[in-house]
Structure formats: structure tokens, C-alpha cells
């Protein structure tokens with residue numbers, strides 16, 4: 330919001346799919362994009378068909394769709410094979426009497442099987458719920474319970490975290506593993522796949538039918554099931570073209586896991602709707618493996634996150650020099666604020682501008698972005714994609730002029746917008762409380778030239794390493810620990826992870842503060858909820874600041890932490 334001249338990194342790409350952002354904003358029409366799909370004429374649709382089968386049937390059956398690798402496995406899957414494998418899995422589910430609209434969860438690490446299962450689920454019209462492999466039993470249970478899931482696909486290693494008791498709707502547990510590890514009460518994935526037909530009658534859907542459920546966190550309550558529909562493909566396809574700048578010969582790598590929305594919208598749908606080869610690297614983050622993945626696959630377009638870029642930055646410039654990264658032509662980022670310093674570093678070591686993109690689980694697709702053919706102002710998320718409108722609103726829903734900070738909002742609708750919060754219409758309506766606008770929960774401002782600048786969250790949601798964590802969920806888990814009387818959780822700024830989770834805890838009578846107790850409490854959350862939800866810092870307090878109605882005031886905890894004034898304490902307990 331300063332008046333000094335912003336730093337500008339000039340557009341370099343001369344042959345970008347989006348030639349002129351300004352012109353596209355004037356002339357763009359979503360109905361033109363729809364014509365790319367076969368359903369434009371029939372009105373019936375299936376995301377998995379458009380992503381895979383359509384290309385297999387149009388002469389690309391032998392083109393590689395998936396380049397998979399992890400420490401022990403390396404495999405390439407063609408569009409033709411992906412079509413056959415997903416058809417088979419669709420048949421496996423049909424045999425189990427799974428039907429259109431049923432919820433099917435996929436809880437396993439990234440492997441070629443995950444992708445076949447996810448697409449097969451979509452092909453029979455079921456709604457797929459991908460779950461991150463780090464989730465522990467409670468997190469899995471919350472999601473299966475809320476969505477009344479009928480089936481889950483998992484691996485022997487994750488099976489102990491799949492609750493089967495007290496989930497009356499859950500009829501099938503499909504296990505992807507060695508037959509010896511598959512119990513009689515489970516469905517043996519490989520055995521069933523072997524017997525299943527490669528021919529499948531695809532379930533043709535209406536464009537507004539359910540496609541996918543991604544659970545995400547808010548500042549209160551349990552995680553909420555954000556439901557997207559098949560219609561989202563219009564935006565996935567289009568942003569794949571103009572933001573990812575995908576072209577037929579690209580080798581594209583999105584580093585996100587399908588348990589998070591980036592790993593599906595841009596790790597599955599966008600590249601394959603564009604018929605582009607998609608790289609998947611299994612296993613954990615290691616700088617050498619990541620650079621190796623770019624070299625081995627000759628990755629051209631790379632979509633990752635600020636935390637990863639910061640970790641690569643701290644791994645050093647010398648490491649970069651050991652790898653030939655010359656295949657890269659376009660680099661992008663999402664999930665958290667992208668530090669200008671990281672962009673400058675990227676320009677120096679990769680010789681590429683890192684293009685920031687802003688969107689959310691709820692938005693289903695990219696909305697505010699930097700484009701290859703547009704100047705970048707480091708620190709800005711960019712400008713809204715053609716066909717959408719973004720604005721900054723005050724708390725009454727009035728549009729604010731440039732350079733004023735307020736609520737970042739998007740004019741409704743857009744093709745990939747969520748269509749409901751599972752089981753929770755009231756929560757859904759909350760997002761749209763400001764007449765015709767979707768209110769993101771982020772605060773931002775727009776400069777005089779239309780660039781948007783992220784400022785923070787307006788609620789207490791924590792963003793740690795690009796993963797969204799609700800403080801309430803962590804607090805609820807913490808108070809289950811026998812030593813914990815009360816807990817308040819905040820995001821504490823961290824140079825590498827953006828934020829880390831910090832818990833303030835008051836102990837029950839008879840428990841004394843100690844480092845061992847801290848470690849034990851952190852482990853309790855890690856094992857009970859998920860590793861990324863465990864507090865990295867714990868501070869014991871005799872008492873926590875509370876409102877008179879007993880609500881812990883995270884705002885005060887945050888102020889303590891940052892050494893800031895605590896502000897209005899008129900509602901505090903004592």
C-alpha cells in the first residue's frame with residue numbers, strides 16, 4: 330500500500346497461450362470454452378471421460394498420461410492404459426453395488442493405482458473423497474462419518490487407521506496390497522482388477538452432479554466437506570491453458586498430493602483435460618529427488634508451493650547447479666504468500682519467474698493469477714482470470730477503491746465454484762452473505778493497476794507449509810490428552826513454513842509442566858489427528874484468556890506471541 334514504484338518483472342513469454350490478458354478480459358466468454366468438450370452437444374458429461382477416454386479415442390491412446398516414480402518404482406501409463414485401468418476399477422465398484430452419487434474415499438499414497446481408482450470412481454458417477462495419507466484415525470473417521478461414505482480404498486499400511494466400527498454406511502474396504510495382507514472381510518484390489526472387464530458403460534452425468542469432496546478446515550467446528558461438480562472441468566481446462574500455459578508436448582509436474590485440492594484440480598484434471606503428460610513423484614520431499622524428477626522426466630511446467638521453494642532455497646544454489654533444469658519453461662506456485670525474495674531467487678537460479686496463483690479449496694480452480702504474458706509484481710497474487718471479477722469489500726459488502734485493505738471477494742458464479750458444503754447448508758450460505766459475492770476469508774488490497782496483494786486471513790485459520798489447519802480441531806484433540814485442561818491454538822509466523830502451530834495449554838491439577846510432557850502432547854495430536862496438525866511449539870500457562878461465555882480468545886494469544894497490544898479486552902472473563 331506504499332506509494333513507491335513497485336518492482337516489476339517483465340513478461341518474457343512470446344508464445345504463451347494467453348497472448349493478451351487485457352484483450353481476453355474484454356472478449357472472453359465461458360460458453361466458448363465449453364465447445365472443447367464432447368458434451369457440448371449432448372448435455373451429458375463425465376470428468377474422467379473428458380480427461381482420459383476422449384484423448385485415448387482421439388488417437389492419443391499410446392501417449393504417456395502419467396510418469397510415475399518413487400524410490401522403488403518407476404512406471405509410465407498411457408492414456409489408453411489409464412482408460413482401461415479406470416474402467417476396470419469402475420467395474421469393481423459396480424460389482425460392489427456402488428452407485429451414482431455414493432461417496433467413495435481414497436486413502437493411500439500416490440501410486441498409479443490411486444489415479445486409476447480415483448478416475449474409476451468418477452466414471453461410475455460416485456463422488457470421490459481423496460484423503461491425505463498422513464491422516465490418523467480420528468481425521469479419517471470424521472470425514473467418512475460426515476459424508477456417509479460407502480467404500481474406502483486404502484493400503485495395508487494405512488488400514489489400521491480406517492475405522493470400521495460405528496460407521497453403518499461403510500460397506501466396503503478395498504485394499505491395494507499383497508493378497509497375503511488382505512483380510513477376508515476386505516476387497517482385494519489386485520484380484521478384483523484382474524477379473525474386471527476393460528469395457529465400462531460410463532455413467533453420464535449432468536454438469537451440476539457431484540464430482541469430488543475435499544474436506545477443509547475453518548476456524549470453528551469440524552472440517553467441512555466442500556463439494557464440487559463435473560461442471561468444474563470448464564475452469565480446470567481453461568486455466569490449464571492460460572495459467573499453466575499447457576501445450577500438447579509439455580511434461581507437467583504438480584507437486585501436490587490429491588488429498589488436497591491442488592493435487593486433484595491441477596494434479597489430475599487440468600493437465601489431463603488438456604491431454605498433457607503428467608508427472609507424479611511419490612514419497613517425501615527431498616531436494617535432490619525433486620530436482621532429479623525434473624531432470625529425469627524433462628519437466629517443462631512445474632507447479633509447487635512457497636514452502637517447497639523456500640526449502641529448495643535453503644538447500645542452496647550449489648545443489649541447483651548439479652542438475653540440468655534446462656527443460657523447464659514455466660514455474661508456478663500456490664497455497665501461501667509467495668515471498669518476493671523467493672521470486673528473485675527463482676529468477677537467479679532457475680532463470681524463471683515464479684508465477685503466483687491464488688485460489689482455495691472452495692473455489693475449485695485458480696482465480697487470481699500471474700500469466701506468462703503479463704508483468705509480475707513480486708508479492709502480488711496477480712489479476713483475476715478472464716471471465717471472473719474480484720474485488721475488495723468492506724464489512725458491509727461495499728466495494729472499496731484501490732489501495733484499501735478489506736475482504737477479498739469474487740463475484741459469483743464461476744464454473745468451478747463449490748456447489749455445497751456437505752450436510753451444512755448454513756455454512757455454505759455464510760460464504761455468500763455479501764450479496765452476489767463469495768467472501769474468501771482472506772484480506773487483501775488491489776493496487777491502482779488492478780494487481781491483488783494478499784495481507785492475511787480475517788479468521789484464525791492456520792496455513793502451515795501450505796496446509797490449512799483449523800485451530801478448533803487441534804484444540805479439540807489437545808483437550809483429550811489427560812494432562813490438558815484447556816488449549817488455545819494459533820499460527821505463529823515462521824520463515825520456512827509460513828506459520829507453525831503453537832498451542833497454549835493450561836494443565837489439569839496434578840500435572841507439572843515439563844519438556845517431556847510437551848513432547849508427549851505433540852505426539853498425541855500427531856498420532857490422533859495428523860502429523861501436520863501437531864503443534865511444533867507448546868507453552869504452558871496457568872490460565873488462558875477467555876470471553877465471559879468461555880471462548881478462548883486466540884486473538885489475545887496471538888498478540889502475546891507477537892508482543893503486540895492485546896486490543897479490546899472488554900469481553901474477557903477476568
Ligand code: PRX
Nearest residue numbers: 663664665666686687688689690771783797
Ligand atoms: O489464505 C489463502 C491461502 O490459502 C487459503 C486456501 O487454502 P486451501 O483451501 O487449502 O487451498 C490452497 C490451494 C488452493 C487461502 O484462503 N492461499 C492460497 N493461495 C495463496 C494463498 N495466500 C497467499 N497467496 C496465495 N497465492
